[in-house]
Amino acid sequence: MVGLIGRKLGMTQIFTEDGALVPVTVIEAGPCPVVQVKTKDQDGYDSIQVGFEEVKERRLNSPRRGHLKKHGAQPMRFLREFRVEEGHEFKSGDVLTVEKIEVGSRVDVISKSKGRGFQGVVKRHGFHGGPGSHGSKTGDLPGSVGQSAYPNRVFKGKKLPGHMGDKQVTVLNLRVVRIDTDRNLVLVRGAVPGAANSLVTIRPAIKQKKGK
Numbered sequence: 055m056v057g058l059i060g061r062k063l064g065m066t067q068i069f070t071e072d073g074a075l076v077p078v079t080v081i082e083a084g085p086c087p088v089v090q091v092k093t094k095d096q097d098g099y100d101s102i103q104v105g106f107e108e109v110k111e112r113r114l115n116s117p118r119r120g121h122l123k124k125h126g127a128q129p130m131r132f133l134r135e136f137r138v139e140e141g142h143e144f145k146s147g148d149v150l151t152v153e154k155i156e157v158g159s160r161v162d163v164i165s166k167s168k169g170r171g172f173q174g175v176v177k178r179h180g181f182h183g184g185p186g187s188h189g190s191k192t193g194d195l196p197g198s199v200g201q202s203a204y205p206n207r208v209f210k211g212k213k214l215p216g217h218m219g220d221k222q223v224t225v226l227n228l229r230v231v232r233i234d235t236d237r238n239l240v241l242v243r244g245a246v247p248g249a250a251n252s253l254v255t256i257r258p259a260i261k262q263k264k265g266k
Contacts, residue, residue, distance in 0.1 A: 055154040055161075056144075057136035057257040058083040059106035060240070062165065064250045068232065068241065078231050078241040081163070083155075083256055085238060088148040089127040094140065101137045102144045105130030134255055152233050152240050160227045160259035165248040169220035179213040223247040227259050 060083030067077045090103040109131040111119060122129060125146055138144060155161070175181040175196045184192025196215070200208045225246060232241040246254060 055156075055159075055258055056102065056138055056150065057104070057134070057255065058150055058152065058155075058240075059086050059104065059132055059134050060084060060238075060254050060256060062246055062248055062250060062252050062254050063239075065245065070231070076231055076243055077245075078243055079163075079228075079246040081240045081242065081246070081254055081256065082238055083240045083254075084149075084151045086150040087127060087130075088144055088146055088150065089122065089130065089133060090125050091144055091146055092135075099137065100140050100142065101135045102142075103133055103135050104150060105133050107131040132253060136257065151235070152238055153235050155230055155233055155240060155256075157230055157233055159230050160262045161230060161242065162224055162226050162257050162259050162261075163228055163242065163246045163254055164222065164224045164257070165246055165252055165254040167219045167221055167223045167247040168249050170218035172216065173218040174215045175213060178215065178218045181213075226261055 060081045063080040063082055065077065065079050067075055070076055084106070086104040086106050088102050089105045092099065092101045092103065094100050105127060107130065109129050111129045113131070114122075114129055119129070127146070170177070174194045176183050176194045181194075181196065183194045184190050184197070196213070199212050199214065200206075225244070228242040228244050228246070230240060231243050233239070234241075240256065248254065
C-alpha cells in the first residue's frame with residue numbers, strides 16, 4: 055500500500071475476536087485512480103499522483119481540467135502525491151483500493167484539525183488566568199509580556215491569543231483493525247483529527263518501531 059485519500063466518517067467501537075472493546079475511527083478510503091506517474095528521469099523523483107472523489111468538470115478550474123485531460127483521467131476533486139520506489143509497476147489508470155491494506159498493519163493518518171476560531175491564552179495554551187474574585191480585572195488576560203526600556207518589544211514566539219486549530223495534523227502508527235472492501239472502509243484504532251466528513255490521507259507508517 056502506497057497511500058490512499060479518503061474521508062473520516064466518524065468514530066465507533068467494535069469487539070475483537072478475543073472480546074476486547076476497541077475504539078475505532080471509520081474512514082472511507084478510495085477508490086483512488088492513478089492520474090500521473092512521475093519518474094526520476096523526467097521529474098527528478100519517483101511518485102504517483104492519485105485522485106479522489108469524482109466531480110463535474112465545470113466544478114474544476116481550467117488548470118486542473120487541463121492537467122486531468124492531459125493524462126486521460128476523469129475529473130477529480132482532490133489530488134495527492136505518494137512517493138514510490140524505483141522500478142515500481144504503477145501506471146496511469148490503475149485504481150488503488152483498501153484491498154492493498156493489511157489488517158494489523160500500521161498507518162499514518164493526515165488531516166486538518168477542527169477549527170476553533172480566535173481563542174485566548176486560557177483555552178489556547180492552558181494558562182490559569184487571573185484571580186476570579188476580590189475585584190480582579192485580569193480574568194483571562196495573558197498579563198505582562200514585554201520589557202521596559204530594553205529591548206522594549208515583545209519577543210517572537212510568545213504564547214498569546216490567536217487563531218486556534220485548523221492545522222494539518224499527522225497521527226502516527228495507528229493500527230488497522232478491520233477492512234470492508236465492499237464499502238471501501240478502513241477502521242483504525244484510536245482517534246483521527248478533523249470533523250466528520252473531513253478529508254484524510256492514509257500512508258504506511260514511516261516511524262514504526264521494530265517488533266511492533
